[in-house]
Amino acid sequence: MSVPTGLRSVAQYVDAVRAALDDLPAETVDDLVGGLEADLAESVAESVAESGDDVRQRFGPPAVYAAELRSAAGLPPRGRRATPVAAVLRRQWPAVRDGLVGLRPAWWVVRAALVAGAASVTLGGGYGGTASFLVLLVPLTALSVWLGRVRMPRLLVVGFGLVNAVGVLALLVGVNGYWVDAREGGGSGDWTPPGVSLDGYPIGNIQPYDAQGDPLTGVQLFDEQGRPLDLSPDHRVLVRDDGSVQELRPQVDATGEQRWNVYPVPGPAGTPGPAPTVAPLLQLQQQP
Template sequence: MITTTVHDDIRAFAAAVRSHLDDLPLDEVNDLLDGLEADLADQASEAGEQFTLPDAATYAAELRAAAGLPERGSAATPKKRFTLVDDVRRGWAELHDRVRATAMGAWLLDLLVSLRPAWWVLRGVVFYLWFFLAFMPRPSTGGILDAILTLSYNPVSWAILLACLLVSVHWGRGRWAPFAWLRVVRTTLTVFAVIAVPMFAGSFSTALTKLFVGWVDAPQAADATPGLAVDGQRIRNIYAYDAAGNPITGVQLFDQDGNPLRTIGGVGSSEPYDAYFAGGGGPVPVADSYPGAAPLWNVYPLREIPADDWAWDTMTDLATATLPAFPFDRVQPLPQGDRSASAAPTPGPTPSAEATPAAQPTQAVTP
């Protein structure tokens, strides 16, 4: 286990080595010291109490020699290049030193440093989302939610996610970036990942909200109950009576557009039986069937098979379906008379005596 003191010693050693290389351009110093603290931390974990830090000046000289750079103070030492990137890095380092100079600042920085593994994992997740949105096929829910849901059934998605996490963690430890251009790629992707985190979080929250609202509102939706329904209660059958109040069969019903009026939903309407009620909703309605014709679902009342006689494991004989009993043997007959004459006719003008020719008496004709 690495103690806080060892961590502080490693940071102080890295800062001392950097000071012995301050005559070099900042980008070269960063390349030389990239991953130094992580490597030393690994060595400290393996060595335990026997771990000791080398001399900073000697270590810096060895780094120069290994990189083929001249010794400090040599005439061949390249001059520093002051660029915008160097200025930003230098300003960031100065800000870091000022913050760490205070007790609260040092505590906050140590906390952030301890949370770096969580950021490495989050960055790997962002890499996975980028890859998924760019290359992986998506089903129907759309966007970032698909990237999460696909993990429940697609092992390839898990392989991609684990690969992204592995790359991100090793990059965070200063590994797997041996070339300068690869370190530039790492830094660039990290910056974009920081920007993408709140965007992905907002998108994921919106997708979850839509999904949750869809689940909550589903019972109130117009298409939540298949076929015809009244107050959310599924209609299984329709019974008709004539004007005299007598039950009638073979009634064909249509809506205002001429479409057959069915008690079953649109899905599965070509089946000769109603799967909704066959799943346990009561007697199973069966459509009128004729040779060479599609099942007719708008002829009422529909024939039914009692629920106790229906079984999924065996083929139920639909020919056993019978007309169910009407709810009433007879209903109140409609009032007599022409119902189209709902209002009294408007009286027209009365012909005058002059306009109406008088009836002439009929005279018998004597042959």
């Protein structure tokens, strides 16, 4: 075994021992492991010369070696709860805490919004709820920020922590509820009839007029993507004043296709088409 390789493997061994001690304060670990590399290197050099044993054969598993080291040093054995994850968390905690402290102002606003939202829902939903939410939000935010910055007795701090926890739970439940509502709403509440509709209800016909207020016929309507604005298939009928129902008949184009986007859709043969009973409400001004 060459010297550099031996030294490197000793260094790796010392690193492993150090890792097995990482539940201890860094200063203690440095005290324990400081100078260890030189001691081990010399010991290994001897054992290699005598028996050919390398560092692991000479000293056994690093964890066992570390346990003997700390036991002889009068330190407590590695705790069961001091898993590597816990050790990492403990080491990272200051950074995490600083990050959370930085988020506190945002939390002050969020909890004010939560209380305002809960209050406005209690007072009643709709526009009134929105208004009361906005009215409540400003003073509640001010109060929340003040509570966040003021120094409180310890007991109050604990109590407030509980209130905060309840607030977070409420937020989670609320968000979840909203999400479920939105999802279910997409399935049923937002159902729209096929074809052209107005305010959610299918329309029976379209009566086009020109700029002079004169009724037009044979007007083909398309949307911005070129899709025909067809009359709803469920409402291709004409309901007369006497309650009788007659089917409308669509325009037929040159290829024989029925076109339901040509307005006004005429009534059945022998009956007058939908009369222009609706007068134009305004005459458009002539564009220059």
